[in-house]
Amino acid sequence: MRLGLLDGTRRGTRIALGVVLAYVLLAAGARWVAPQPVQDLRTLDLMNSSLPPAWSPEGNRAFPLGTDEQGRDVLSGALFGLRLSMGVGFAAVALAMILGVSAGLLAGYRGGWLDAVLMRAADAQLTFPAILVAMLLDGLARSVLPRSVHETLGVPVVVGAIALAQWVPFARAARVGTLVEREKGYVQAAQVMARPGWAILLGHVLPNVLGPVVVIATIGLGNAILTEATLSFLGVGIPPTSPSLGTLVRTGSAYLPSGAWWMVVFPGLALAGLVLAVNVAGDGLRDGLDPKQRGAVS
Amino acid sequence: MIAAILTRLLQGVGVLLVVGLLAFAVSTRLGDPVNNMLGPEATNAEREAMREQLGLDRPFLVQYGRYLGRVLHGKLGVSYRLGIPVGELLAERLPASVELSGVAMLLTLLLGVPLGMYAAIRRRSWATRVVLGASLAGLSVPTFLIGLLLIFLFAVHLRWLPSSGRGEVVALGPWTTGLLTPSGLRALILPSVTLALYSLALMLRLVRGELLDVLQSEHVRFARARGLPERAVNFRHGFRNALLPVVTVAALQLGNLLAFSVVTETVFQWPGMGLLFLQAVQFVDVPVISSYLLLAAVAFVLINFLVDVSYRLLDPRIRSAAGGS
Numbered sequence: 001m002r003l004g005l006l007d008g009t010r011r012g013t014r015i016a017l018g019v020v021l022a023y024v025l026l027a028a029g030a031r032w033v034a035p036q037p038v039q040d041l042r043t044l045d046l047m048n049s050s051l052p053p054a055w056s057p058e059g060n061r062a063f064p065l066g067t068d069e070q071g072r073d074v075l076s077g078a079l080f081g082l083r084l085s086m087g088v089g090f091a092a093v094a095l096a097m098i099l100g101v102s103a104g105l106l107a108g109y110r111g112g113w114l115d116a117v118l119m120r121a122a123d124a125q126l127t128f129p130a131i132l133v134a135m136l137l138d139g140l141a142r143s144v145l146p147r148s149v150h151e152t153l154g155v156p157v158v159v160g161a162i163a164l165a166q167w168v169p170f171a172r173a174a175r176v177g178t179l180v181e182r183e184k185g186y187v188q189a190a191q192v193m194a195r196p197g198w199a200i201l202l203g204h205v206l207p208n209v210l211g212p213v214v215v216i217a218t219i220g221l222g223n224a225i226l227t228e229a230t231l232s233f234l235g236v237g238i239p240p241t242s243p244s245l246g247t248l249v250r251t252g253s254a255y256l257p258s259g260a261w262w263m264v265v266f267p268g269l270a271l272a273g274l275v276l277a278v279n280v281a282g283d284g285l286r287d288g289l290d291p292k293q294r295g296a297v298s
Numbered sequence: 299m300i301a302a303i304l305t306r307l308l309q310g311v312g313v314l315l316v317v318g319l320l321a322f323a324v325s326t327r328l329g330d331p332v333n334n335m336l337g338p339e340a341t342n343a344e345r346e347a348m349r350e351q352l353g354l355d356r357p358f359l360v361q362y363g364r365y366l367g368r369v370l371h372g373k374l375g376v377s378y379r380l381g382i383p384v385g386e387l388l389a390e391r392l393p394a395s396v397e398l399s400g401v402a403m404l405l406t407l408l409l410g411v412p413l414g415m416y417a418a419i420r421r422r423s424w425a426t427r428v429v430l431g432a433s434l435a436g437l438s439v440p441t442f443l444i445g446l447l448l449i450f451l452f453a454v455h456l457r458w459l460p461s462s463g464r465g466e467v468v469a470l471g472p473w474t475t476g477l478l479t480p481s482g483l484r485a486l487i488l489p490s491v492t493l494a495l496y497s498l499a500l501m502l503r504l505v506r507g508e509l510l511d512v513l514q515s516e517h518v519r520f521a522r523a524r525g526l527p528e529r530a531v532n533f534r535h536g537f538r539n540a541l542l543p544v545v546t547v548a549a550l551q552l553g554n555l556l557a558f559s560v561v562t563e564t565v566f567q568w569p570g571m572g573l574l575f576l577q578a579v580q581f582v583d584v585p586v587i588s589s590y591l592l593l594a595a596v597a598f599v600l601i602n603f604l605v606d607v608s609y610r611l612l613d614p615r616i617r618s619a620a621g622g623s
Contacts, residue, residue, distance in 0.1 A: 124313055129557035132594060139579040139587050140324065226440055230561055233442045236579055246440075253446050253565075257454055257461075264450075268443040276438035 013284025019277035027083040034076035035064070053262050066262040068248075069255060077248055078267045084244040085271065088159055089225035093217050095163035096224075100170025101213060105201050107171065108178025119175070122168045130165030130227050137161040138236045154239040158231060162224050169216045177209030218282035222275045229271055245271045299610060306606050310599040317595040321588035322365045369592065375585030379577070384589045388571060393474050394464055395570035398489055398562065399555040405494035406501050407548060414505025418513065419532055429502065436499030441558055445492040445565035452488060460485050462567035493562040497551040504547050508540035515539075542612050549605045553598050 026033060052058055053066045053074075065074040103122075107115040125133075141157045181187055182205070190200045231237030232246030240247055245267045252263030340348075356364075368374075374384035417426045453461035465485035467474040476482025512518060513536050521535045560572035567573070571590065578586035 120309075124316075128594070128598060129554050131560065132557045135560070135575070135579050136587070136591060139582065142579070142582050222438070229440050230442060233440070234561065234564055234576055236576070246442075249443060249446070256446060256450050259454070261450055264443070264446055268440070268446070272435075272439040272443060275440070276435065279434065279438050 010284055010287075013281055013287075016277045016280035016284065019273070020281055023082065023086065023274050023277065026079060027086045030076075030079040030083045034079045035073055052260075065266045066260075068252060068263050069260075074262055074266050077243065078245065078270050081243050081245040081248050081267060082270055082274070084155075084238065084242060085225055085228060085246070086274070088155060088162070088228045088238070088244065089221050091159045092162035092166065092224040092228070093220045095159060096166040096220060097170050097213065097217055099163060100167035101174045101206070101209075103167065104171040104174025104176075105178050105205060105209070108175040109182060109197070109201055109205065115175075118171065122171055125165075125168050128165075130162065130223065131230055133165040134158065134161035134227060134231055135234070135236055137164065138231070151239045151241065154237070155242075158228055158237045161231075162227050165227070166220050166224060169220065170213060173212040173216055174209050177212065178205050181205045181208050215282060215286045218278060218285055222278040222282060225271070225278070226275055302610065303607060306603055310603050313599055314595055318366060318369070318592060319362060321591050322362050324584060324588045324591070374589040374592075377578075377583055377586050379581045379583045379586070384585050387574065387586065388589065388593065389472065390474075391569060391571045391574050394476075394568060395556075395559055395563070395572060397476060397486070398493060398568060398570060399552070399559055401486060401490040402493035402497070402555055403548075403552060405490060406497045406551065409494075410498045410501030411505050411544065414502040415509060415532075415537060417502065417506040418509035421510070430506075433499035433502050436495045437503075441492060441496055441561045442565050444495055445488070445562060448488050448492060449565070459488050461488070464569060489562050489566040489568050492565065493555060493558060496558065497555060500551065501544070501547065505540065505544055508543050509536055512536050512540045542609070545608055545612065546605050549601050549608070553601050556594065556597060 053064065065078070067073055068077065103118050107118040138157055138161060141153065178201075187200060187204055190204055195203075228237060228244060229246030229249070232244045233250045235250060238244045238247060240251070243251070248267040249264050249271075252260070252267065256264055372385045374388070376383050377387055380387065413429055417429050420426055449461045452459045460481070463485060464476045465481035465483075466479040467476045467482055468478045476486060513532070518531060518535050521531045526535075556572075559568075559570060560576055562568065563570045563572040564576055571593075574586065575590045577583070578590065
């Protein structure tokens with residue numbers, strides 16, 4: 001299947017996609033790229049704590065971007081944090097996409113009360129910002145689950161919360177697409193041939209509504225990564241035992257007043273660069289698909 | 299028109315009842331209030347008496363009804379963490395949040411709309427490129443990072459502005475305001491800029507996008523062909539027609555500001571409701587969580603309702619048509 005997504009996209013979009021790809025490779029290869037295996041606590045040495053980046057007078061060549069208060073290499077920490085942040089972002093968007101597209105396909109194809117219920121739910125969902133939804137779910141999970149279980153379930157809870165906050169645009173796009181496709185000859189031909197509903201939906205309708213879904217997924221990925229980072233920064237997301245980029249900024253921010261800017265700035269820049277690249281790519285992909293919307297956001 | 303508004307109002311009440319049910323379920327079903335109040339040594343008879351006294355032996359719907367009655371009288375329970383009635387807590391924290399979000403909203407509108415119009419009218423100028431690039435960065439750099447960097451630059455490094463708190467506040471009846479003292483105003487600068495940047499960037503890009511669309515439409519081209527002055531074309535024919543989505547998004551952004559104030563209030567230790575909510579989530583302070591949930595729901599339903607009504611007032615095409623979300 002060829003979506004022709006890159007046709008007519010601008011150079012900026014291609015560069016952004018390249019940057020995203022580079023991020024993916026860096027995150028996937030964190031274990032081999034990172035100078036220090038920061039997950040192994042035995043490699044940490046308190047003698048190396050709070051070192052500034054290598055280019056400043058007190059810096060150490062072994063730690064190019066400095067170290068945190070426990071002597072952890074900031075570059076390595078950021079690489080592993082990036083892996084977690086991107087993992088959570090991709091997982092959350094994938095889940096939101098599955099939930100949303102299924103709901104949209106069903107609502108559009110079946111119509112009737114199912115459509116009404118699902119779309120009212122979508123309206124209600126849209127009134128609540130993602131961060132509040134995610135914080136509430138996390139609060140609920142905290143109050144229901146014992147502490148140790150909550151720590152191990154931290155990542156799934158965050159993924160679920162972000163997905164729940166993001167399924168609506170997918171559902172709307174899939175529903176509108178389905179409403180259009182449903183009336184077309186090939187779907188009606190399949191219906192006449194008495195193919196089962198699920199087969200028509202998955203085999204015929206789904207591939208034809210995927211174009212906008214891909215664009216929403218790209219834009220949603222930037223939002224998901226931002227939401228995860230914000231939750232982790234607030235201390236209600238990923239448990240601190242496996243720090244994501246947001247957690248790194250959170251722990252580093254305690255040392256900001258004493259002038260240790262590198263613990264905050266480098267993980268923060270990695271995060272901002274990633275979201276920027278994803279947003280530019282998403283914007284460009286949408287323009288490629290829908291030239292009318294050029295320049296608007298969301 | 300009136301029927302449509304009434305329908306929307308009823309839908310809003312429906313949403314509130316559902317959220318209220320959720321808040322009720324959270325506040326009573328999580329943990330056993332009898333155990334919390336009596337401790338483990340109580341006898342079964344004492345428990346039963348307590349249960350009866352609290353009305354916990356009644357059917358679920360009766361309990362829910364009573365809960366709604368209490369909420370409507372402003373009795374929201376007592377915070378587990380602070381031992382203060384939640385109503386008092388919220389009333390004490392509300393002014394800080396409202397002032398912060400209000401100033402941020404003002405910044406968003408006063409800067410976002412003119413910049414967006416400029417970017418649409420002078421499409422190819424270098425200033426437009428700078429503004430658009432900066433707005434893309436504003437959408438991509440997380441709010442908490444912007445706040446931290448501003449603190450580092452202006453509070454730690456330059457020592458121009460305070461890094462946390464509200465400064466001196468003046469009490470006007472039950473309302474405390476930081477807008478009347480120099481230290482209060484200084485304390486407001488960094489948090490409100492931090493909070494405003496994201497919605498400012500969004501507003502700017504939206505105004506530009508809408509205006510670009512309108513400026514290419516038939517009636518604007520016709521106005522131009524008639525030889526009307528550029529100013530009249532841009533404002534009377536262009537901007538007025540781009541206004542509708544702008545009003546919608548501005549109202550919806552108010553809700554987002556409420557959500558993001560959690561982040562900003564945390565970074566700047568701003569004593570508002572967002573910080574209260576975050577601490578409640580961390581300490582599993584159920585009465586505060588459920589009350590905040592209710593309050594947020596009321597705010598969002600109200601905002602959505604007003605958006606809907608303003609839509610109908612501003613756009614004659616929707617007045618007759620049914621629905622449209």
